Amino acid sequence: MTVSAHFEPVDPLGLDLPTLVAQFGERFGKGEYHALALFRAIYRTGMADPRALSEYGQNLSLAEAVAAQFPVHLPPVVGRSGDGSTYKFLLRLRDGLETESVVIPMKSYKSLCVSSQVGCKMGCAFCETARLGHLRNLTAAEIVAQVLVARHVLGEPIENVVFMGMGEPMDNLDNVLCAVRILSDRRGLAIPLPSITLSTVGHVGGIRRLARLATLAPPEGFPRLRLAVSLNAPNDPLRSELMPVNRHWSLAQLREALVEFPLPRPRDALFVEYVLLEGVNDSRAHALEIVEFLRGIKACVNLIPYNPGPDSPYQRPPETRVREFLQWLLEAGQRSRLRGTKGVGAMAACGQLGNPDRKRAR
Numbered sequence: 001m002t003v004s005a006h007f008e009p010v011d012p013l014g015l016d017l018p019t020l021v022a023q024f025g026e027r028f029g030k031g032e033y034h035a036l037a038l039f040r041a042i043y044r045t046g047m048a049d050p051r052a053l054s055e056y057g058q059n060l061s062l063a064e065a066v067a068a069q070f071p072v073h074l075p076p077v078v079g080r081s082g083d084g085s086t087y088k089f090l091l092r093l094r095d096g097l098e099t100e101s102v103v104i105p106m107k108s109y110k111s112l113c114v115s116s117q118v119g120c121k122m123g124c125a126f127c128e129t130a131r132l133g134h135l136r137n138l139t140a141a142e143i144v145a146q147v148l149v150a151r152h153v154l155g156e157p158i159e160n161v162v163f164m165g166m167g168e169p170m171d172n173l174d175n176v177l178c179a180v181r182i183l184s185d186r187r188g189l190a191i192p193l194p195s196i197t198l199s200t201v202g203h204v205g206g207i208r209r210l211a212r213l214a215t216l217a218p219p220e221g222f223p224r225l226r227l228a229v230s231l232n233a234p235n236d237p238l239r240s241e242l243m244p245v246n247r248h249w250s251l252a253q254l255r256e257a258l259v260e261f262p263l264p265r266p267r268d269a270l271f272v273e274y275v276l277l278e279g280v281n282d283s284r285a286h287a288l289e290i291v292e293f294l295r296g297i298k299a300c301v302n303l304i305p306y307n308p309g310p311d312s313p314y315q316r317p318p319e320t321r322v323r324e325f326l327q328w329l330l331e332a333g334q335r336s337r338l339r340g341t342k343g344v345g346a347m348a349a350c351g352q353l354g355n356p357d358r359k360r361a362r
Contacts, residue, residue, distance in 0.1 A: 012042065012070040013148065014141030016181045017188070018219065020070075027069055028062060036187060038066060043188030046152025048072035074145055074153065075099070091149060093118075093142060097135060100166055101146040103156050111160040114146045116176050117167025122201050123244045124232075126277060128309040129166045138167070140178035147183060147191075161191055164199040164228070170206025181219060193218075197226040199273065204249040207257045214262045227261060228271035228302075229254070233281050234289030242281070255293060263298050269335070270299040276325060277306050278317040287328035294334060301329055301336040 007027050012020060017039050024035040037055035041047045049067060050056045056063035078098065079090035091099045102113040120127070121134035150156045161183060163169040169176045176198065183191045200206060207229075213222045233239035239246040258270060272294065276282045290301060303326055306316040317325075322338065329336040 007069060009069050009071055011139075011141045012038065012048075012072060013144045013182070014139055014178065016178065016219065017185055023070075024066075028065060030062065034062065034066070038070065039185075039188055042072060043148070043182075043185075046148065074149055075142070077149065077153065089149070089154065091146065099138065099142060099146055101150065102165065103150060103154070103158075106160070109159040110156050111162060112147060112150050112156070112158045113162050113165045114143060115165035115167050116143060116163055116169045116172045120167050121171070122168050124201060124230075125242045126232075126275060126306060126312070126314050131309075132166070134167075137172040137175060140175045140182065143175065143179035144182050147189060151189070159191065160195045160197075162197045162199065162228075164197070168201055168203060169198045170200045170203035170210075173206050173209065177213070177222065180222065180225065184218070193222060193225045195226075197228050197271065199228040199230065199271075201230050201243055201245045202249055202254045203245065204253050204257045207254075207261065211257070211261045223264070224268065226271065228273055229258065230273045230275070231290065231293075231301075232273070232275050234286055234293050238281060242277075251293065255297070258297050258299070268298065270297065272299045272301045273304060274301055275304045275306050276317050276322055278315040278321070280314065282317045282321055282325055284325075284328050287325055288332060291329065291332040291334045299335070301334055302339045303329075303336060304339050 010023065015023065017036065020039055021032045021035040024030045028034075034050075034055060037053050038048075038050055041050075041053055048071075051060070051063040051067060053063070056066070075091035075093055077089050078092040079088075081088050085105045086102065088100055088102045091101070093099065097118045099115045099118065101115060104111045104113060115138060117137050118135040119132040120129045123130050147158060147161060150158050163176060180193070180196055180198075183189050184193050184196060198210070207227065210222070210225070210227065213220075214225060215221065215223070217223065230243070231239075233242050233246075234251075236246060236251050239251060261270060263269065272290075274281075274290065294301070303322065305322050306314055308314065308316060326336055326338050
């Protein structure tokens with residue numbers, strides 16, 4: 001079987017199943033049967049060679065053509081560092097840049113923190129990734145590859161995915177949503193939408209777009225896809241100092257977007273991430289401002305004691321202040337929890353990702 005010369009090989013990791021089916025029709029005159037067999041094999045077993053699939057057993061020429069047109073080349077693992085059972089792994093991309101992902105063991109499952117960009121342009125003052133700057137967006141295939149490597153190369157039973165690695169997901173939303181559609185397909189990795197979280201610094205345009213998509217059914221929509229918002233300061237002057245995004249979208253604009261975000265089920269809630277910086281945003285007045293900001297919004301505050309990097313100008317508050325801050329929130333009626341810190345020793349904790357050599361070079 002021959003394929004027309006004008007068709008260039010395509011990485012199937014960047015194609016959701018309907019698109020893959022359409023490509024099979026255009027390239028080979030075949031339909032869902034063969035496309036689904038390849039899709040299932042890649043994501044369920046990590047095996048990407050159609051010549052080994054029974055569905056292609058009677059058509060070796062088709063298997064050869066599919067293998068040539070849809071090659072899967074997972075990026076190699078070029079680094080791994082751990083802190084207890086939490087560890088970070090690095091994947092080398094074709095242009096020499098690297099993604100960073102973190103495997104996080106939870107009580108009954110394992111979660112994977114994935115990157116959506118190499119670096120980030122949001123410039124948050126306390127974030128190590130911000131020092132790297134924005135190098136480029138990741139493609140949907142490069143995002144999906146992080147999960148595939150974790151599951152099928154490293155053997156990790158990943159059941160939960162959080163877009164809390166390098167980058168601002170709303171700044172690369174088309175590729176992120178394509179990846180989410182692939183990750184959540186029940187015929188493949190089958191990670192449910194409520195087990196996938198997008199974390200944003202407060203990109204109001206992205207939040208509003210996601211809110212519209214949350215009202216639509218799959219595959220066009222993303223109902224119950226979880227949203228986490230990094231607040232980190234409860235008033236405009238302080239937040240603008242810590243997070244430049246606040247100079248573009250104020251807290252009032254952010255609040256309006258959060259109020260309107262659809263949460264159809266009683267147990268659904270937004271996650272509000274709050275990194276505690278000693279002497280900066282950890283007073284009782286700050287806690288009460290958070291409560292007021294979130295009044296009328298179904299939200300759970302995740303308190304994160306600051307994870308310092310090299311030469312950081314900020315410090316982590318003492319454990320007594322962290323517990324005190326949590327208690328202030330709870331006493332004021334705000335649903336809150338203290339998020340366990342994992343991976344600090346391997347520079348794999350929240351806010352610590354980013355190639356240190358490239359940071360120094362920049």
